[in-house]
Amino acid sequence: MTNAINNPRIVELRRGILKKNDEVAAGLRTGFLANKTFAVNVVSAPGTGKTRLLEETMRRLISHGWSVAAIVGDPETDNDAQRLRRSGAAVNQIITRGVCHLEASMVADAYAQLFLERELPPQILIVENVGNLVCTTSYDLGESLRVVMISVTEGEDKPLKYPGLFNSADIAVITKCDLAEACDCDLVTMRGNIHGVRPGIPIFETAAKTGRGVDAWVDALLQQRNALWAKS
């Protein structure tokens, strides 16, 4: 029977949507680079702990003197924007009204709103995507770095079951490592599975609750930013 896998109309429409998204993303990327704004797209399942780790990340970046802003997507509520604002950063919430991923045009609108409120564009822009391991994969948001987060509570085999997201990421961050033993999660196996689908990707083990690994992850983020401007 015909379904979303093999329906030619869906395949064609999807191709058109992605092509248009890619065009908007390319424009966004040009703008970000021109403004020296390092844009980071953070993807994960719902409940991985993105917001908690990002709040801690942004707090540290700001304390190091960086100007930071964030855009956060959720189907409903602005809970996450409220939490991220506690870091001191400017934050804009996109409520997607049930849409399961962010698109470049949503980010462009949210960024324009944020930017109008500020004299200078931020040096670092964190885009916290909707929690979704499939639909976020194909949408370029104009980012310079894509970060996939996975928590020890989700099971070691998630990279094998959702390879697309890990394949399209530049950095992997394992969250909630303080719970690894309680969840019977073997970090060596999880790392092996991540590298199985995405050989060589840098992996950081973190626990926002205890602070484990957070500095190393923040340093890596800054190194990636600095490497980008060294190139240009």
Place this chain on the structure above:
Amino acid sequence: MTNAINNPRIVELRRGILKKNDEVAAGLRTGFLANKTFAVNVVSAPGTGKTRLLEETMRRLISHGWSVAAIVGDPETDNDAQRLRRSGAAVNQIITRGVCHLEASMVADAYAQLFLERELPPQILIVENVGNLVCTTSYDLGESLRVVMISVTEGEDKPLKYPGLFNSADIAVITKCDLAEACDCDLVTMRGNIHGVRPGIPIFETAAKTGRGVDAWVDALLQQRNALWAKS
């Protein structure tokens, strides 16, 4: 700018897809009811622990003399089917090749394959959906019961952020309750948030690892099944 929220072509196509899915689902439901097969659609985020609790659930149902089969959806790998087969049930894996939800036609195909291998249709059919809190919401799979699972590791506010899935479910199961304290999850708040978006829905607190609440959840499943046949 136009995006998936407001693109009229997407809205129209989506409506058409869902209409067709509803037709296939209605056919499936008629078949299930005629066969006295109680079909259960289990939805959650990735990593909630559906497979582990379902393996334990199916093992108990089988030990009580019920014939049980399962259909399980994942973007890649047949890991979950292998795990569920340990319960002794007949299991068919749908590999969706990146599609983020199951559709009625996928279930129909998988059920036909399973059914051809068996003399009698199962009394209970568990459909373990792809891990996704948004896209699974709108697809009726012909089930008689929809169960939403949420783990204590995912945060208490998930029902508020993803109300659609909770609104369309008949039973809510909280998983990994043995980790509630370690995750700073207040079960009273989580229950309050579930009831906030779906007043009156029965909620079961479980931990597959310790066995907590599993019998109560299995009993509720059987009560729902028995109530259905008492009606017809």
